[in-house]
Amino acid sequence: xxxxEDPSRTYRLGIMGGTFDPIHMGHLSCxxxxxxxxxxxxxxxxxxxDPWMKHNRRVSGAEDRFAxxxxxxxDNPKFCVSRIEIDRAGETYTVDTLRIMRSHYPDNVELYxxxxxxxxxxxxxxxxxxxxxxxxxxxxxxxPGYSMDRAREEYLRSQEDLFDLHQLEITAxxxxxxxxxxxxxxxxxxRYLTPQPVxxxxxxxxxxPLED
Ligand code: ATP
Ligand code: MG
Numbered sequence: 189x190x191x192x193e194d195p196s197r198t199y200r201l202g203i204m205g206g207t208f209d210p211i212h213m214g215h216l217s218c219x220x221x222x223x224x225x226x227x228x229x230x231x232x233x234x235x236x237x238d239p240w241m242k243h244n245r246r247v248s249g250a251e252d253r254f255a256x257x258x259x260x261x262x263d264n265p266k267f268c269v270s271r272i273e274i275d276r277a278g279e280t281y282t283v284d285t286l287r288i289m290r291s292h293y294p295d296n297v298e299l300y301x302x303x304x305x306x307x308x309x310x311x312x313x314x315x316x317x318x319x320x321x322x323x324x325x326x327x328x329x330x331x332p333g334y335s336m337d338r339a340r341e342e343y344l345r346s347q348e349d350l351f352d353l354h355q356l357e358i359t360a361x362x363x364x365x366x367x368x369x370x371x372x373x374x375x376x377x378x379r380y381l382t383p384q385p386v387x388x389x390x391x392x393x394x395x396x397p398l399e400d
Pocket of ligand 1 (some may be wrong): 202205206207208209214215302303304305306308329330331332361362363364365366367
């Protein structure tokens with residue numbers, strides 16, 4: 189759906205993974221700024237199925253997170269949403285997702301995996317880290333409250349430069365899904381922190397109730 193069909197040219201495709209519970213302007217503007225800086229032809233948002241790093245809290249159903257992500261990107265022709273992780277049974281690791289994406293797209297499509305400084309710092313625990321470099325480029329973006337230098341150190345310490353990590357300073361938006369969920373539970377407004385169709389979806393479906 190992103191129009192990557194000309195085999196004679198090279199395409200650059202971003203992949204933005206996340207729990208997206210819910211998606212917010214931090215995710216969207218991050219994807220837009222990376223797309224702009226790296227001349228990406230499109231960005232695929234990839235909501236996680238069973239988020240293996242978040243077992244300590246209840247996560248909204250995958251279908252709700254998928255629906256909100258779709259609503260959020262609907263007005264941007266360069267953005268789309270993939271069900272790859274949602275449709276897989278059990279836990280999905282980044283390396284699995286990238287393998288699937290790599291086999292799905294021909295060689296003239298280069299993949300750019302996008303993540304925030306907090307997610308980069310966890311890279312040591314990513315399964316199959318040694319293989320990642322062959323599958324995609326990595327773009328780490330700045331995020332308020334997280335140090336990119338620390339993220340870079342963690343990465344260098346654990347991976348000894350096994351893959352390509354580009355760093356990009358983006359507009360600082362101190363927005364998190366955790367903060368949005370808390371606001372909804374407290375009856376506070378989340379307008380302008382996420383697109384209005386997402387605000388309405390959360391209201392209509394009664395997501396993030398107080399008793400959760
Ligand atoms: P939660 O609070 O539930 O962890 P979150 O806001 O961190 O939610 P995730 O779905 O965990 O959102 O993040 C998906 C990806 O988006 C991660 O790579 C994360 O680093 C990045 N990201 C999220 N919010 C921002 C932001 N405000 N600025 C830059 N990157 C962000
Ligand atoms: Mg997070």
